[in-house]
Amino acid sequence: MGKFSGLSRMGFKTGIVYRAHFFVSLIKIPLTLVVFFYLWRSIFMFSGEEIIQGYTFAEMFIYYVLSMLVGTLIYCDVDAWMNEGIKDGDVVGDFLRPVTYMKQLFCQYFGLRELTFLIEVIPIMVVSLFFLNVPLPSLLFGMLFILAVFLAILLNYFFTFCVGLTAFWLKEIQGIRRVKTAVMAFLEGALIPLTFFPLIFQSVFKYLPFQYLRFVPINIFLEKYALSEVVVLLSIQTVWILIFFFIAKTVFKLAFRKFAGAGI
Amino acid sequence: MVVNHLRVHWEYLKVALSTAMEYKINFIIQVLAMVFNDVVWIIFWLIFFNRFQNVGGWVLGDMLMLYAIITLSYGLSSVFFGNRNRIAEIVNQGKLDFYLALPKNVLFHVLISRSSFYGLGDVVFGIILAFIVLSLASLSLFLILVLASTSILLSVAILSGSLAFFFGNAEATSRNIFMGTLSLASYPLSVYQGVTKFILLTIIPAGFISGVPVELLKSFNAQWFWLTIGFVVLIFSIATFVFYRGLKKYESGNLMYVRT
Amino acid sequence: MTSIITVKNLKKVYKTHTRKEGLSNAIKSLFNRKYEYKQALKGISFEIEEGEIVGFIGPNGAGKSTTIKALSGFLYPTSGEVVSLGFTPWKDRVDYVANLGVVLGQKAQLWWDLPAIDTFYLSKDVYGIKESTFKSRLNFMVKLLDLEKVMHTPVRDMSLGERMKCKLVAALLHNPKLVLLDEPSIGLDVIAKDKFRDFIKLVNKKYKTTFIITTHDMQEIERLCKKIIIINNGQIVYDGLLKDIKKKYLSxxxxxxxxxxxxxxxxxxxxxxxxxxxxxxxxxxxxxxxxxxxxxxxxxxxxxxxxxxxxxxxxxxxxxxxxxxxxxxx
Incomplete structure (x- = not known):
């Protein structure tokens, strides 16, 4: 266990050095919420509907508050770290530690999550509870929400690690990361709840990994699912974690061989 | 003068392009990513207007117009003033000394001495969008408004970048102010109300970047047109003033920031 | 004495792409790349025994770094065999590096934004070093290398020499059996170089640690190494005692x-x-x-x-x- 706590402590401490980054989000998050607040208020007023695509105005706003919360918690730019390390060659420092590369980065990412939780997520939670009147789910759904977010943290890591592995071949993956960010913002449900898509799309999304990062945890919190549905969704989420874990493991072997100049 | 400037610029563009070619697949993907990113937003609004037809008095065509203006002004400013978002970095890392040594307008030279090749993707995308939604009659007004909105974007970049003169390490903050303003400008102006709307037309100039131009193209209003032009002149003067105020501080060596 | 490293007929060929300058060539290279093959190691063999300090010398591009990389576990050779500490480095990387210490002159191995002491504590956890052992080893090294104050400042604010010394400490804390030092004295001044060398000698004596050192610096070799391996053009041209070659060529x-x-x-x-x-x-x-x-x-x-x-x-x-x-x- 010592190995892992040591590495996650490094992630935590590096995060403290770059704490300015966190203060920026103190402006960014309220600003985004203001935009969505006005956008949806105007829509609800113009359309005169009480419920739009399954959400009341209050729920819609809470959706975005939760989206900020979950998004902050699962934020992962391990692919950018990998890209840097591979480009300047410092990745060899990681290869000289007696821990697999995937575990090392995971521990650092997890340490950074702990810091994020303390200095970013707790303030969001406090403000949401006391000033925005966010209603709490039942204990059961509350627990399921926490579980879903925890799984989302894992899922996002293994997915991002897979994206980062491409850097071993391409050296520079800014472009890929941009595409990833754009697609994810959409398919996670960060821009708009996925219920706005045609039903066929929604049934496809169910079997893609992305909605399990944001949309599903949020809707568990809002108790939009029956318990049996939640069980199915969490199972699919778990399957995706395993899939990306195995892809990451297998492709890393190839990536390492490529890095170490095998087969020449 | 103009020809000379363009020639210098072509050199910067060539450098940017050669660097990009070094990572060939990334280069192709990055160009596609620029367009793709814009497409995702368009799809977002397509879905939106498919459901509502009308958001705060705006229809899909208005939204596309807004994107045409934003992508064009964003793209043009990154191609021609590629250092737009790097002012804070340049100040902070002491790279300004290089420009101070040149017998040229410091601010102007800082801005143009880099070209972001990828901005061309935005420019092309904006032109295509404009072709779809713009009527020939309003072309000249459209061009004037794009120039106005490019100038406001530049002013915001200069203002936020100049923070570095006064607070040292302001790279992340400066970038976020710029991107935040841009994201506020990416929604219909009409949804904002009351105080928020007032703020967006004053302190945070997001309204003048996109919202007001779209309203003007929908139905021309001389008063708002001249207000926009007046605002451009005002904010650009303020931005230049603040930059040179900061520069004075920089030159007199009062900067507390020490580089090792 | 037992041999701790056995290298047999190690070969490595690199493939690199070439590009001429200029924009049009840049675009051309997008579609059509020319590759060049370079033989970095042409089949080298050597053995190193436990407790030795071996100097690995040769001009730039001779194959020193390639050999060090193969011994560090992040280079797959084209052919040949390496058994180091009982492992094939590139195959059993994770287990192998637990007993290895490496200092690469050009690469960042310390956490750039944090004080070096944090990297030291990381080593403690990653290698599972006992608290008391860790404390005494750290004190011992830090005192010898004059790092008491420096190790509390962020690595990015350190001088090149201080960084190098800290890297050495980080590489030695877990008491590895084998230590590879690639150009370790880059950036050190004369006094620091002396301390650095005395320190390596002391560690070698105290713990029987095997060292392999690549360097350009003949003085360093003379101060530290009994045995040297000279490599040129991917081939070993000399493998033996320093004093023999000195008699012959360093006259x-x-x-x-x-x-x-x-x-x-x-x-x-x-x-x-x-x-x-x-x-x-x-x-x-x-x-x-x-x-x-x-x-x-x-x-x-x-x-x-x-x-x-x-x-x-x-x-x-x-x-x-x-x-x-x-x-x-x-």
Missing amino acids: NKFIDVKLETKGEKFKLRYCKVVEQNEYEIKIEVNTTKIKVKEVINSLLSNYDVADILISDPPIETIIQQIFRSKDGKV
Whole structure:
């Protein structure tokens, strides 16, 4: 266990050095919420509907508050770290530690999550509870929400690690990361709840990994699912974690061989 | 003068392009990513207007117009003033000394001495969008408004970048102010109300970047047109003033920031 | 004595793409890349025994780094065999590196934004070092290398030399059996170099740690290594004791003299004047025939000397000499 706590402590401490980054989000998050607040208020007023695509105005706003919360918690730019390390060659420092590369980065990412939780997520939670009147789910759904977010943290890591592995071949993956960010913002449900898509799309999304990062945890919190549905969704989420874990493991072997100049 | 400037610029563009070619697949993907990113937003609004037809008095065509203006002004400013978002970095890392040594307008030279090749993707995308939604009659007004909105974007970049003169390490903050303003400008102006709307037309100039131009193209209003032009002149003067105020501080060596 | 590393017929070929300058060539390279093959190692074999300090020398691009990389576990050779500490480095990387310490001169191995002490504590956890052992080892090293204060400042604010010393500590904390040092003295001043070398000697004696050191610096080799391996052009040209090669090829020394006032032409037996102008003389001395002291005495009595510098011939010269000898072998 010592190995892992040591590495996650490094992630935590590096995060403290770059704490300015966190203060920026103190402006960014309220600003985004203001935009969505006005956008949806105007829509609800113009359309005169009480419920739009399954959400009341209050729920819609809470959706975005939760989206900020979950998004902050699962934020992962391990692919950018990998890209840097591979480009300047410092990745060899990681290869000289007696821990697999995937575990090392995971521990650092997890340490950074702990810091994020303390200095970013707790303030969001406090403000949401006391000033925005966010209603709490039942204990059961509350627990399921926490579980879903925890799984989302894992899922996002293994997915991002897979994206980062491409850097071993391409050296520079800014472009890929941009595409990833754009697609994810959409398919996670960060821009708009996925219920706005045609039903066929929604049934496809169910079997893609992305909605399990944001949309599903949020809707568990809002108790939009029956318990049996939640069980199915969490199972699919778990399957995706395993899939990306195995892809990451297998492709890393190839990536390492490529890095170490095998087969020449 | 103009020809000379363009020639210098072509050199910067060539450098940017050669660097990009070094990572060939990334280069192709990055160009596609620029367009793709814009497409995702368009799809977002397509879905939106498919459901509502009308958001705060705006229809899909208005939204596309807004994107045409934003992508064009964003793209043009990154191609021609590629250092737009790097002012804070340049100040902070002491790279300004290089420009101070040149017998040229410091601010102007800082801005143009880099070209972001990828901005061309935005420019092309904006032109295509404009072709779809713009009527020939309003072309000249459209061009004037794009120039106005490019100038406001530049002013915001200069203002936020100049923070570095006064607070040292302001790279992340400066970038976020710029991107935040841009994201506020990416929604219909009409949804904002009351105080928020007032703020967006004053302190945070997001309204003048996109919202007001779209309203003007929908139905021309001389008063708002001249207000926009007046605002451009005002904010650009303020931005230049603040930059040179900061520069004075920089030159007199009062900067507390020490580089090792 | 048992051998800790066995390398057999190790070969490595690199593939790189070439590109000419200019924009049009950049675009061309997008579609059509030309590749070049470079043989970095042409089948080298050697053995290293436990507790040795081995100097690995050769000019740039000779294959030193490639060998170090293969021994560090992040290079797949084209062919050949390496058994180090009982492992094949590139196959059993994770288990293998637990007993390995590596210092790469050019790469960042410390956490850039954090004080070095944090990296040390990371080593403690990652290698599972006991608290008491960790404390005593750290104190021992930190004191010897003068790092007590420095290790609390962020690595990015350190000087090159301080960083290098900290890297060495990080690489040694877990008491590895084998330590690879790639150009370790880059950026160190003369005093720091001395401390650095004494320290390596001490660790080697105290813990029987095996060291492999690559360097350009002949003095460093002389101070540290009994055994040296000289590599050139991907081939080993010498593998043996330093004193043997010294007898044969390091018999010459260079003396650079700066003069206060103009001097006559220099002449002395067993000395060759390489270069002489009004205020400078460069002499090559055959030390098997004449003592350096004698030469200097002669210089001091005949000239108004401002400064004297005595140096060894550069490593490239020695290698050239070896090649000039009959079959390229010693």
